[in-house]
Amino acid sequence: MSFEAFLSSVALCEGGDGGGLQIIYLFKKLLINNQIRSPRVRVIDEAGKQLGIIPLQEALQIAKGRNLDLMQVTERVEPPVCKLMDYGKYIYSEQKKARKEAQKQKSGQLKQIRISLGISPHDLEVKTIQAKKFLKRGDKVRIEMRLRGRERSFGQLAREKMSKFTEILKGSVAIKIERELKKEPRGLTMIISKE
Structure with missing residues (x-):
């Protein structure tokens, strides 16, 4: 796992016993764009509309054309379900949720x-x-x-x-x-x- 991929899957929060930063794993590592290995994927667009089962390269072209990322949501089904979304915004919103949950537990x-x-x-x-x-x-x-x-x-x-x-x-x-x-x-x- 690269350092960038590691940072994208964790949140850094202040606090803890030592007064430094705590690393909290938000979710399992998600596959995005070229990390997806399946030749065909079921694609859902950013509005939630199904685009159907299409070749991976075509799905990547659609994502690139819309200035979004192709993120694999589930791999349990064949072909895996992928969604078009802004990965940076997704990570940010997940970190925000994790911080709110941590504050609720703390309070x-x-x-x-x-x-x-x-x-x-x-x-x-x-x-x-x-x-x-x-x-x-x-x-x-x-x-x-x-x-x-x-x-x-x-x-x-x-x-x-x-x-x-x-x-x-x-x-x-x-x-x-x-x-x-x-x-x-x-x-x-x-x-x-x-x-």
């Missing part, structure tokens, strides 16, 4: 905020600012309150602190409770998201 992450029973008002404010930032980005937020030792006997006070936290958030961001306040062995948790 639905679950972030965690941990508060304690004896949290000070200022610390509570800092935690709400952080939660707002996560919610505005589209992330879900898991709010956790760890109860240690004798703190476990103050269950009602812990519930009040958690409800106060969500009330502060509701004042500035419309939130939806994904999972109600739940008692767990080490404390209380709930999951919220932006409405």
Whole structure:
């Protein structure tokens, strides 16, 4: 595979663990123009109209005349189906779709905020600012309150602190409770998201 063919079948995206570029394979290698080996092909034009089964050289001439590329869509049938299209535009649109999909996956992450029973008002404010930032980005937020030792006997006070936290958030961001306040062995948790 030539370097140009390799670049045409991948997308470069920023991010990842190392902060550099990630290479994401978009699709299997597609055969275009002179890479197609079948002597006869079934041709579909750019509007989706079938031109029929014609010799490969004639199909290449039609593509060249229309200033387009002949791209093999499927090879499972005999003769293979080829479509007239602008290969550069096709690659660009596929890369754009891949970036959108990557952003959708990235935006639905679950972030965690941990508060304690004896949290000070200022610390509570800092935690709400952080939660707002996560919610505005589209992330879900898991709010956790760890109860240690004798703190476990103050269950009602812990519930009040958690409800106060969500009330502060509701004042500035419309939130939806994904999972109600739940008692767990080490404390209380709930999951919220932006409405």
